[in-house]
Amino acid sequence: MEANRNSTAFSWLLLLLLSHLCLWMKVQSTEMPSVQFKAVNLGGWLVTEGWITPSLFDDRIYNNDLLDGTQVQFMSTASGKYLTAEDGGGSKIAANRNDASGWETFKLWRVADDQFQFRVFNKQFIGLDGGGGPSSSIVAVATVPAESETFQIIRNRDDRNRVHIKALSNGMFLQARSEGTVTADFSGEPDWGDSSNAVFVMKVFGGIQGEFQVTNGLGPVQAAQVMQEHWDTFIVEDDFDFIAKNGLNSVRIPVGWWTAMNPTPAPFVAGSLDVLDRAFSWAEKYDLKVILDLHAPPYSQNGQDHSGSRDGTIEFGSTQETIDKTVEVIEFFSARYASSQSLAAVELINEPSAPAVTLDVITRYYEAGYAAVRRHSPTAYVIMSRRQGAPPAELLTLANGRSRTVIDVHYYSIYSPIFQSMTVQQHINYIYQSRASQLSKITQDNGPLSFVGEWVAEWKVPGATKEEYQQFANAQLEVYGKASFGWAYWTLKTEKYEHWSLKWMIENGYINL
Template identity: 60%
Template sequence: MIVTHSKNHLFRIICVFGMIMIMSNARTLNPTNQRIRATNLGGWLVTEGWMKPSLFDSIPNKDFLDGVGLQFKSKTIGKFLCAELGGGTIIVANRSSASGWETFHLWRMSATSFHMRVFNKQFLGLDSTGVNLVATTTNSQTSGVFEIIRKPDDTSLVRIKAPNGLYLQAKSEDLVTADSKGDGEWGDDDPSVFEMTIIETFKGEYQITRGYGPLRAPKIMKDHWDTFIVEDDFKFIATSGLNAVRIPVGWWTASDPTPPKPYVGGSLQYLDKAFLWARKYNLKVILDLHAAPGSQNGYEHSATRDGSIEWGQTDENIQETVRVIEFFTARYASNPSLYAVELINEPRASGVPLSVLTKYYDLGYKAVRKHAPNAFVILSNRLGGEPKELFPLASGMKNVVIDVHYYNLFSSVFDDMTVEENIEFVRTNRSAELQAITTSNGPLTFVGEWVSEWQVRGATKEDYQKFSKANLDVFGRATFGWAYWSLKNVNNHWSMDWMIKNGYINL
């Protein structure tokens, strides 16, 4: 009897050990029969205004959000204000055409007051005379606050009130001062009047939380999080032929409930809900750090303040990002839905050196492995980088994936393409690009973002169905899988929810 009991006990131990081994390897992918077919939950926990413009409707003075790029043409001189040399010296009014040096980006302090940043990241201010306009300091707090006053019946005409309480005026091409009373009739002969052009806007997380301010933003964001993605969406995803969600998150969520200003607390509890819903409906989760501290690409979806790329410029910034990755991984490592962690989304080659990125990827990979030994770690290719530049780093890692994004958009190449040419481009060019980075002994490949949208005007439903099928056929060859951008969007073809329900995509 003792022997029998021991055998039974041993059998139970073996069974339990076997179950542990199965669970510990639950995230191991078999590329031949279980590839990711996902949708992104974009625009939810990281704001992208173009996906839901109504979010910004009630912001006071909403034309002047953080980062908006403005150009000012003197009505008397007929030339643009310009930061000479791009910054570091005086402001002039002698440019016949406008580009980077002639563009001023706002840092919003209130609905009507702003710091103004120039090309080389200095801020407008007054020199020691208290009158002459310069851009010499990189410290916004010492630069002074400006106001932009629009003409009531023509909002393209403005006056700019300086920190000394007087108004800017272009006295000559080389002399811009802050010593006008600004009480004229807005005529073309008034040197304090400028014609303003808005050339660039940002509507991301920074803009919406700063725009509404600390009193209104928490409710606005909570209402959005409550309604944009709900449990029924996960149920729909699970019954539509999809097996995963890619969830973009921002670095500030790791500091919930008291993130740095202007971000507001509360997003972490919605990420928790997403993991609960994913587990309930047997969906895998790809956790994607979409917005890193300082912005890794200068786009609104990385929560940039003014289009600058400042991520990775210091070791502390990299270490802070690693801490964010470790926080998320540790929090969700015990949830069987955590399938992969994407260390950063779309770093831009023009602002992020490869050496900096590989250093971060190495540290981020180790942070994930510390808590989730078998989760996949996804390395996003740099925008504008070489397709295989991450392969040497990836060769020393296990369960690692390279993320590429394919859109038949954002390039003049696609401007005049027909329906047939777009489809052929996917079947030929995209297929070749994907095949080039898919190797038998290299990292897995993941088309982390794509969409059935293009530059074609007047396309029929059947055209979209053919285009969608071509994308699915080609991107289905990615050895890790694909993820559509995105589940919800006011633009129908960008919404996988709409595309599936209306028969444009058949899974």
């Protein structure tokens, strides 16, 4: 009898402990910040974006329209036919297409000011068959480019889109022959007449302006000087003072993987880690919190300028190594800044793209990245960015039950076709209805916190007045103010686009926080 009573008492005690444990886990997974984060992004500073700072891509870069990732097409003036990679790659290069599309478009890898490698549709590189003899045919079979895949583009002085293409491995020029074959066997100096088989019209489009492009374009010596000057002047201590005095309590700092590397991998240049350290010291001085955001992982997650990509190819998640290398970067930053009183959160990656980055890949990465942060900090929030093109609610199961997790969504009213013809009132209604509904789906009781990590008071409404901009901004502030973690405006400064600059918007009375 006594044994039964003891057993019953033990069972009740166990149930009580389990219920308290469940309650504790629930509280841990939804622990709210003491204040809602009202942040501004420091975009274009430690991760270059050419549209934010176009001055970095000025004439200091020779052939600044031929940076890494720029897409080119070549038409033979003699035949009027475009060069093409047969089957998209893995075969020969021919000059037999009347029109240009994917197989006729090549991505540049810049080797020097006027020397390039050409990546074809299936990711092989154009080169000389057999490594380059005196009359080599042109193929696209190499997956790793070498000298036989490297060419010089010589531009006509009067028409820079009129070019000769010289193979460095044999010193001869490419020519498109009458039967459509392409060879590297034109010796001597070709003329610029239309009938010359060695003359091509080059069409240039689809360039990328990111950190890789500016540093590789400038070269190591000039890049070190230019980037250090940019880091020292684009964002300064006074900006942190301004942020603290104008109703904001935190900054979201985009960083690139190269900042965590020692030595810094070429073509990136050293120095950004010291600048990041300085940013943390300024944040501490002005009582601001830092959301550290891995904007550019070792392998591009979305192919965009801000992802550190060389040519727009998305490689994150293609192998386990790409995930492991990215976790190493998170580990480095977490260890370095865990003791800083300003570190509020680590965002594991910015805007991974669906379907190129699958849910399985991002799940495996977020699990490993979360563990890396927790090895160094039990208190820093861990932010998981939604995949572009995927529903943000897909992350709820992954984030739920883990302590201090946040789901990041980005809300812009400018890129999708649905916004192109909206009136002022339609834009505002969209914020109050659609955006509010979307946000509510991930802002749940006892679930991960929600964060609008990027938004801006810009749209494509021609002739909008200052008052209308104010109404648009206020609508977003009201709706995004319901995000349980907070929001971050994109961005603090730009050289050209005023409404994208929160500093300009505040100083000119468009936004009052």
